[in-house]
Amino acid sequence: MFLCHAWDDRKADAKDAYDLLVGRKLSVWFSEVSLRPGTDMRVAIEKGLVSSRMGIVLVTPAMLVKLRSDRSVANSELSALLRRNLLVPVMHGVTFEELDQVSPMLASRGGFNTAEESLEDIAVKVAELVGELADEEAAALSMKSAAE
Secondary structure: OEEEOOHHHOOOHHHHHHHHHHHOOOOOEOHHHHOOOOOOHHHHHHHHHHHOOOEEEEEOHHHHHHHOOOOOHHHHHHHHHHOOOOEEEEEOOOOHHHHHHHOHHHHOOOOEEOOOOOHHHHHHHHHHHHHHHHHHHHHHHHHHHHHO
16 A cells, blocks of 8 residues: 655654554555665655555645645645545544645545544554455456456
């Protein structure tokens, strides 16, 4: 999965989310871990996006600021993620209404809010969602193999 976040959140909130997701045995693309020094950041992000089946967007006040700028890396990531079937916004210190003013497409996706449940509980639910997705993919492959 791809963890989309504002650069300002990489050492705190996004790192906390990453740790909780990895603690649930999920494979997570996260800039602080996945980007090597000297690597072209945009190319590495593109590779991370392509290899991820789903995305999590940590929506914080810093993310809202970044999304208001058409030229931000976060906005490019979000555009790519919005083309995916499974994209989950996680509100953290903001509301869906605030997000709707900046990105109605993202706000229209079902998601979570840390004002209502802990980041740890959200990580558990995301892990369950990933498990359901893997089961659905396995069933689809099994049906395809049986049809051939």
